[in-house]
Amino acid sequence: MQQPVTSEHNGQQIRYRRSTALWKGSLCFLFLLLCVILLWIIVDGQAERLETIYYSIAAVLGMWLIGPLFFMFLSRLTRNPAVLLSWDDESIRTGKRKIPWSRIRKVELASPARSKWLLSASPMFVLYLKDGTRSHVQTDHLLSKKELNQALALLQRTLQEQQQDR
Structure with missing residues (x-):
């Protein structure tokens, strides 16, 4: 089992398990497949009038809510490392961004409930910068609550150490 926080020869990193992205992505794929089947039942004329309304609403909402999650997990599954x-x-x-410790004021964990389009918003690390701006690091639902809290504690401790050294 892969640890979410690991040391490397020149620093530390917060990793996620590809298996988590795989099983969550597979679950989303199955749900999307069910939505397509519902639409096929409508197109094929196998649904009655009232069922057509329910099936079409269920299929569209399912694709709207689960589709972005599927592509998010797929992108994380194919990302290396x-x-x-x-x-x-x-x-x-964080990806292609590089933020010096001297610019960071504090680190917190934010868990928004939903986005403005009713899509699932994943927990994120928020880096509050000294210039008043923030930088968000999405976790994409790939870490457990325990792993998130461990990673946050490590980031906060590292920030504190960096601030004391300067």
Whole structure:
């Protein structure tokens, strides 16, 4: 089993398990397949008038809510390496962004309930910068609550150490 927080030779990183992205993505795929089957039943004329309304609403809502999750998990499954963020003594790296520790004021975990389009919003690490802006690091539902809290504690502790060293 892969640990969410690992050390590497020149820093640390928060990793996710590809197996988590695979099983969650597979579950989303099955649900999307069910939505397509509902639409096929309508197109094929096997549904009665009232069923047509229910099936079409269920299929459209299912695709609307689950479709983005499927593509998010698929993108995380194919990403190499399986790292949410990494850091060393100088900065945090989130994808292509690199933020020096000296610019970060605090780190928190935010868990928005829903986006404005009713889509599922994943928990994220929020880096509050000294210039008043924020940088968000999406976790894409790939870490458990325990893993999120462990990673947050480690990030906060590292930030504190970096602030004391300067």
